[in-house]
Amino acid sequence: MLLLHDSLLHHPFRLVRGNYGRPITDTHFSEIRHESFRKYAPVFQNAAFILTHMCILQYITAFHKALFFILYLIIFFILPFLCLLCIIIELYTLADKQKMKGAAITRRNNMLQIGCHLSASKGYEAMGKEAVKINANTFQFFTRNPRGGKAKEINPTDVEKYLAFADEHGISRILAHAPYTLNAASVDPGLREFAKLTMADDLKRMEYTPGNCYNFHPGSHVGQGAEVGIGFICDMLNEILTPKQSTTVLLETMSGKGSEIGRTFEELREILDRVSLSDKMGVCLDTCHIWDGGYDIVNHPDEVLTEFDNIIGLSRLKAIHLNDSMNPLGSHKDRHAKIGEGEIGLEALTRIINHPALCHLPFYLETPNELDGYKKEIEILRKRYTE
């Protein structure tokens, strides 16, 4: 026990402390043991502290490593990938725009001007955009509700936007259509006056988009005889046409349904002859109407066009309504069919768009279609158009 105590006396704690001059007892031994613990405690504490911090450090380092790894991923992979994606999208959009421009230029070059009847309810710019959407480079529209009535105010900003858009996309000529219920050849003076005022107002509005054509159905004589009806039509035209107008007014070839005037080329010639400002006048040929009117454009297109040229003059022809017909030749019915689904057929209509006397003219579809259907017909006809 004493030996143990002696050895303890030489224990470093004892030396360090140096205040243990008292005889060593068991109590002292316990005290010394306690002291030795106190002596080494800071070392253990420090070690524990360091170990703990090392663990934390290790944890932080691992966390940082993960963080750095994520940052590394973001900077070197995700961001470049996103940039690349943006560049690809941008290039794709540009290519699309270029393609649209290219398509417009191609259309301008190959010169098939084709469009369809569009709703004018959203204005000119909307019509232009709708036309481009279906690969058309012209369009027809009603100047107001087809049944007549008051026209919507023209918005000059819309017209300005449209003109810039039309220029960019190669839309050079458009065709306005008068309400089809107007009858300048009516027995009723009130109806004739209404037709006159409406058309005069339309012609004024047409000057917002100068240099285009305004098409109208000559009218129905309703039993008075074509000669009387033609007289009324010419009176009206002589009142409303002005030397300064830039619009060409077109007489539409009609099917001869009921008492329609314009069922023969001769009737149209007579109107043209009796209008003083004849240079403001032209003709719009409707393939369905002349077929229904008895002109065989399927089997004898050349003869029909020669007849047109002899009676009216091809120089008067400014636009074509390209429609198939639900009815046979000479039926005088006026029921339009989709391209290739009627009595005229796709082959005959293909010959029409490619005919040397007609291929430079603008063609307007008035077939029973929604926009999608028009798009398909335009695509079919463009494919069949050869310069």
Ligand SMILES: [Zn+2]
């Ligand atoms: Zn018409």
Ligand SMILES: [Zn+2]
């Ligand atoms: Zn028709």
